[in-house]
Amino acid sequence: MYYAGVDIGGKNIKMGIVDDFGKVLASTVYKTQMERGYDAILLELINNINTLCEQAGFEFDELSGIGIGVPGIVNSRAGLVMSCSNLQWKGVDLANDVKNLTGKPCKVCNDANCAALGEQRFGSGKNYKNLVFVTLGTGIGSGIIIDGKLFEGLGCAGAEAGHMGIQVEGDVCACGNKGCWEEFISASALVKQTKAAIEKYPDSRLAQICKDGISGKSAFIAAREGDGVAKGVVDRYIGYLTYGIIGLTNILHPQAFILGGGVANEGASLILPVKKMLNDYIDNNGFYPYVDVVGASLGDSAGYMGAAALVM
Numbered sequence: 534m535y536y537a538g539v540d541i542g543g544k545n546i547k548m549g550i551v552d553d554f555g556k557v558l559a560s561t562v563y564k565t566q567m568e569r570g571y572d573a574i575l576l577e578l579i580n581n582i583n584t585l586c587e588q589a590g591f592e593f594d595e596l597s598g599i600g601i602g603v604p605g606i607v608n609s610r611a612g613l614v615m616s617c618s619n620l621q622w623k624g625v626d627l628a629n630d631v632k633n634l635t636g637k638p639c640k641v642c643n644d645a646n647c648a649a650l651g652e653q654r655f656g657s658g659k660n661y662k663n664l665v666f667v668t669l670g671t672g673i674g675s676g677i678i679i680d681g682k683l684f685e686g687l688g689c690a691g692a693e694a695g696h697m698g699i700q701v702e703g704d705v706c707a708c709g710n711k712g713c714w715e716e717f718i719s720a721s722a723l724v725k726q727t728k729a730a731i732e733k734y735p736d737s738r739l740a741q742i743c744k745d746g747i748s749g750k751s752a753f754i755a756a757r758e759g760d761g762v763a764k765g766v767v768d769r770y771i772g773y774l775t776y777g778i779i780g781l782t783n784i785l786h787p788q789a790f791i792l793g794g795g796v797a798n799e800g801a802s803l804i805l806p807v808k809k810m811l812n813d814y815i816d817n818n819g820f821y822p823y824v825d826v827v828g829a830s831l832g833d834s835a836g837y838m839g840a841a842a843l844v845m
């Protein structure tokens with residue numbers, strides 16, 4: 534059977550036609566242009582699904598369902614987008630609107646939850662029924678899967694690991710809480726930590742590398758070149774990341790953590806030390822079994838593939 538998965542972002546909309554085995558038969562990316570409003574976005578979205586069905590070689594009528602991921606608070610049981618600041622949507626009846634316009638079953642869910650589901654069904658989480666997915670991007674996205682199902686909490690407002698407090702006296706976060714994990718482990722936080730190190734050590738190799746601009750990669754690049762200042766930044770960042778992962782392990786003890794987003798592209802130099810620190814901690818406490826830490830494998834496709842999995 535064939536399913537359409539859609540990942541709506543503030544800038545781009547990604548979508549694909551996916552079969553039961555996670556094979557992508559056709560896909561596309563286009564600009565959201567949120568200023569044109571909900572109705573226009575919705576109509577183009579349905580038109581584009583039609584086109585993708587054609588490209589995949591079957592009729593729209595043969596499509597079994599449509600799943601949609603939205604960046605915001607989404608009540609997936611009711612199919613409602615409660616609030617989405619990127620798109621300025623509030624209380625939008627998205628699942629029903631799609632159903633009425635297409636006659637197809639439709640489910641909607643938070644975008645990070647969709648990506649978690651995508652990785653669990655078709656990506657590097659395939660071998661696990663219990664996992665926590667965390668994306669280390671500009672902000673933090675997260676999803677929790679328990680016994681093969683998304684855990685979303687009351688009103689589907691939970692599973693926001695980025696807003697887990699890790700420092701009582703920390704800076705105030707956009708959510709209103711203080712010292713949220715996101716303020717320490719997002720790519721933006723890593724850039725801030727890198728900037729602070731450069732100001733303190735303007736003669737370091739790290740400062741030299743950052744002359745043409747700082748990104749979440751800078752500290753990792755300089756650390757690989759043997760710069761001690763950069764290594765300090767990377768080690769501290771990995772410490773913050775593992776600190777939260779240990780907290781989540783104490784609550785959930787999942788089989789694995791899947792790390793995605795820009796910073797996770799560092800691969801082994803990020804994943805291996807996190808995995809070692811986490812499992813040394815588990816070992817010291819006798820909390821067997823060990824917990825795996827792996828990089829996400831679906832990249833930008835995780836969101837729409839997971840959205841498709843909502844209707845499988």
Ligand SMILES: [Zn+2]
Pocket residue numbers: 695696697706707708709710713715
């Ligand atoms: Zn917060």
